[in-house]
Amino acid sequence: MVSRELEFERPLLDLERQIEALRRIAAGTENLASVVAPDSDGTGDLAGSDDLAVSSSQSLEGQIALLEEKARELGQEVYSGLSRWQIVQLSRHPDRPYIRDYLDRTFTDFVELHGDRAFADDGAILGGLARFAGVSVMVIGHVKGRTTKENVVCNFGMARPEGYRKAIRLMRLAERFQLPIVTLIDTPGAYPGIDAEERGQAQAIAESIDCMASLTVPVVAVVIGEGGSGGALAIGVANRVLMLEYSTYSVISPEACSSILFRDASHAQRAADALRLTATDLLGFEVVDRVVEEPFGGAHRDPLDMADRLKRAIKQELAELKGLDGEALRLDRYERFRRLGRFEESGHADRRNGHSTATNRPGSQGQS
């Protein structure tokens, strides 16, 4: 199997595998051979393994406890000090839960709706009706794949114009039936290809943003993995914008930023720091409203728990928006985005909400 582990995860994962193997021995289901070579097919053996194998189950328990303690410490050390680049890697982790992983658990009764009614059904954007906390909602999001076959269909999460037009169609449907909309963002960016340009990629993204500005239903957007630029924002103009703890949201990928700034994609690490693209960064900038904490080690370590956490977070946000009528919801969205930006203003009487307009995001209710 191709390794799906990240460099910085490995020491901890190795330790956990050892613990797991020791547990199996303690339970009497396996012999020591598989412990000392956990990656092998179980035939590995080590000089002296017989001696170890006869050690009492009590000392085995002690050893497990010791390793568990060590794993806890190591985990603390690794995950409390993740660099932005490491978070970028987590946000793209091949085992990270994708939209389909949430559909069965965060939502129920999902019915997929296909196509933009004009050109095609883009596999990079998935949408449909679902039940959420007792009500019907429209779910729309980017699709990423784990296998080559899946990625051929979903194009690695990079949507073409028909994908955004499908999203627009579904948002209008939700508007007509007054259903709340939940979007799940996870894309490296909109697809930069000839066909996409021919069919008006920029126009499709612009129209999707515009469509969201008009909606009179509650909209909650969650960045669940990569929030790649305009292709992400196209379905991100929501009343509440959430990010999972180890997701990212940026105007440009660290790699592309690096090749522009440093003429070389290898400084992505530096670029990631410069871009400040983590959930914590963006919460600080008040560009996102809430960070949804992930299970220890990241969403991929416990997708079911992650789905439950996501459900709780969306539920709370939708509950808060429930008091607003259609116009108030639209106004709330307008005000939310109208405020975003940092600039100085000098020498003019018509100083509106001037200086540092991003800094005050009051609670939720529609303001004047």
Place this chain on the structure above:
Amino acid sequence: MTWFKRMAAPKPSGDAKRASVPSGLWTKCPSCGEVSLAEEVSRNLETCGDCGHHFRLDARHRLEGFLDEGSLTEVAAGLLPEDPLEFKDDKDYLSRAKGAAEKAGESEAFLLAKGRLFGRPVVAGSFVFRYMGGSMGSVVGEKIVRAFELGAEARCPVVIFSASGGARMQEGIFSLMQMAKTTVALNRYRSVCQPYISVLTDPTTGGVAASFALLGDVIIAEPGALVGFAGPRVIEQTIRQKLPEGFQRSEFLLEHGVIDMIVPRPELRDAVALLCQHLGAR
């Protein structure tokens, strides 16, 4: 025809991309090779009198030429960038911005004005391409929002000339958010039922194309302007092949149904005025 008489007024722009022979007196057209007096080219709003090639035109010259003579009043000129990310590459962002301002002769990448078009009030704005490639950060976004707010207040048309590489990297997420910010403002402006005319000039790509620039009630492009979401280099890197001639140019966009029309610069004033009249602007 008052248009051409009036055109004697605007100052020469001294713009980029113009292959000037001795001390800017002559301009050689890169398209047809014709050498003309720089002054004459300038009088034609930076177009070649021979083949109609469009040189890049700086924002102030453009707006002065577009609006009625002497009617331009600049708005929101005091907006200056901040550095929310404390962005550093080999230079810090604010000193880069300062250098850009000096080079462009404008305080930021967008010039916003109130003025008149054939006597009727209009809000007009133009990107300053020479300022960091016309990239959109917080200041540009705010100015565009104010364009729509001014238009709504005065119940008059809004005309925006785009020339931009897209969102400004140095303001990171704030730049990206300007796409949403400008669009929610445009969305609100529509309630006053006045036309928003978007004029795409060379080049208009990225986050500017993917927001208000391609949301005009009428979308006009100048001849030969490059317009698209991804820049040609990015596309070539992605698909690993050369792009066909004319790809993403105005003529290509017209053919693919992305824009309403292509209008040569000297005819733009008349064209926009007529559109505004049809769409009921007072």
